[in-house]
Amino acid sequence: MNSLTMLYEGRNLISEKPVVVIDIGRAYTKCGFAGESAPRCIIPSEFLCKSTGASKKVFDYETRDQLYQNFVEFGHILFFKYLLVTPKDRKVVIVESLLNPSLERDTLAQVLFSYYELSSVCMVPSHMVSLYTLAVPTALVLDIGYKEAVLIPVVENTPVLHAYQALALAGEAVELNLRKLLESQCKEEEQFYLKAKPLPNSTVEDIKVRGCFVTKLDRAQMIQASVKEPSVSAPTPPPDLPYPLGGDRSITIPGTSRELAYEVLFELDNDLMSIATMILDAILKCPLDTRVSLAENILLIGGTSMALGLKSRLQQELLDLLVTPQYIKKLALKKFCFHNPPAKENYVAWLGGAIMGATNSIVKRSVTREDYSKVPKIPDWADLSFNCNDGVKRG
Ligand SMILES: Nc1ncnc2c1ncn2[C@@H]1O[C@H](COP(=O)(O)OP(=O)(O)OP(=O)(O)O)[C@@H](O)[C@H]1O
Ligand SMILES: [Mg+2]
Incomplete structure (x- = not known):
């Protein structure tokens, strides 16, 4: 040349x-x-x-x-x-x-x-x-963004659509839970103030991102036990956090609110679902020979999965659920592995x-x-007449 x-x-x-x-x-x-x-x-x-x-x-x-x-x-x-x-x-x-x-x-x-x-x-x-960011063909991808947690397993670069799971458990649910916790757990004079003039959404989000974290499974279980049975003592809460609201106004974020805000993602709802059961249910819906590789290739994406401690808590929850009657006879998995993508989630x-x-x-x-x-239409990704392997559009 x-x-x-x-x-x-x-x-x-x-x-x-x-x-x-x-x-x-x-x-x-x-x-x-x-x-x-x-x-x-x-x-x-x-x-x-x-x-x-x-x-x-x-x-x-x-x-x-x-x-x-x-x-x-x-x-x-x-x-x-x-x-x-x-x-x-x-x-x-x-x-x-x-x-x-x-x-x-x-x-x-x-x-x-x-x-x-x-x-x-x-x-x-x-x-x-x-x-594409990992160059692996098979993974269980769970997107925990703002509105919903959506899980779709991908096997050999093909989304397994019938195994999809979606729940309204993401950033918005955590913020709603945090708002409720603050209104009930803050000091009395601050509770009165919060009810009279609710915090703007952006402030609640900021408190969530900078002040809250996902606690360990054993601590969460001890807290739940102490709520049900007052004779059981709750673990020592993390320190309270002073949070300035502008001007001379500020509130104190109680340590328990900081620790419990994310619990809504792990509590079983009326249908006994949480973000951990979504993963196991999706694996159960996939073909037998793909299950181990899916469990060993979990990819968490979406802003809420950046929460401090979320990955390790999810790991503990999954191992804990495996030995429950709901899954013990159906899933013979030993470990769950999470990918570290080359970008923020x-x-x-x-x-x-x-x-x-x-x-x-x-x-x-x-x-x-x-x-x-x-033809004023964008074909569906699953439309084989458009999306075939050799990339030639047909039809
Ligand atoms: N470091 C962080 N820790 C915890 N949460 C975070 C962090 N960064 C962002 N978030 C939260 O992630 C959410 C936004 O994530 P993302 O950008 O993936 O959502 P989205 O794509 O807009 O929503 P969706 O996928 O539901 O349409 C917000 O609720 C935000 O508060
Ligand atoms: Mg998104």
């Missing part, structure tokens, strides 16, 4: 517009460019509503038109405030949950093609692309999308604006 050809090749690479990668979560949106190791921004999924002047969540909608408008407004923030690129004729990778309602993915596709005139859109399932799925966006797969799996103008 002579130097002139190399120069032109290089120019081509430079002039090729970088692929945009977006993961719009219920709480936070991760946004950046393919081939990069981290998103350019992680911002709340909300925008300032022009009519009310108040902040509005992207997924706060009643009709399709409202959702369309929300995506348009939020797209402006992403493209023009954070990424600083023109969206026209650009390729985009959207990282989405396989359980997303069709209304949301169809409306997003409509906004991206008709309003922003992107050249192609590739919607990739978050659980599956998260494995809250943007592992984004990183998977960014890796995929930098490969040729994006050309094979994208829907172009031309395709979309003929």
Whole structure:
């Protein structure tokens, strides 16, 4: 190759517009460019509503038109405030949950093609692309984000959809629990104040992230026993935490609230489900020969899985559940192993999308604006007429 050809090749690479990668979560949106190791921004999924002047969540909608408008407004923030690129004729990778309602993915596709005139859109399932960051074909992927904990096992790069599990046990549930604990456990004068003027959601979230932790299983069991049986003494609680609220106002976060906030994720609900039972139930629904490798390849993603102590508690819970009558005769597993992804858990799925966006797969799996103008629909990932191994679109 002579130097002139190399120069032109290089120019081509430079002039090729970088692929945009977006993961719009219920709480936070991760946004950046393919081939990069981290998103350019992680911002709340909300925008300032022009009519009310108040902040509005992207997924706060009643009709399709409202959702369309929300995506348009939020797209402006992403493209023009954070990424600083023109969206026209650009390729985009959207990282989405396989359980997303069709209304949301169809409306997003409509906004991206008709309003922003992107050249192609590739919607990739978050659980599956998260494995690209590890280069393993099989893992049990549990996403504990804001609204829901969603688990989908992936075997040989194929999501095992019938084994999926979803529960409303994630960041929002922990915050609600923490709010209740604070209202009942703070000092009396502070309780009165908290009831009269509830803390803003962002403050509760900050207390949760910086002040709370997931306790060990034996301590949790001792606390539960002491609640049921007053003669049993509870373990010594961790220290209280003074928390400034701005101005001269502050509250003291009781040690017990700090320790108990995350317990809601592990308590069995009315259907005897928790995030630990989700893992065992999903493994039970998978073929026998995949169970050991799934148990030894657990990947936790989503911001809530970054909570201090969550992985080791989940490990203890799983081993403890294995010997209960519910599972002892059905599952012959000995250990559970967790992966350490090469990114913070809250943007592992984004990183998977960014890796995929930098490969040729994006050309094979994208829907172009031309395709979309003929059939205005984004095919499901599970649609074999579109998503076949050789990457050729059929039908
Ligand atoms: N270091 C941390 N420790 C504990 N929780 C955290 C931490 N960082 C973020 N979170 C929590 O993670 C949640 C957001 O996670 P994530 O960004 O994965 O959610 P999302 O993708 O917006 O939601 P969903 O996947 O449900 O649509 C928030 O509730 C946030 O408070
Ligand atoms: Mg998410």
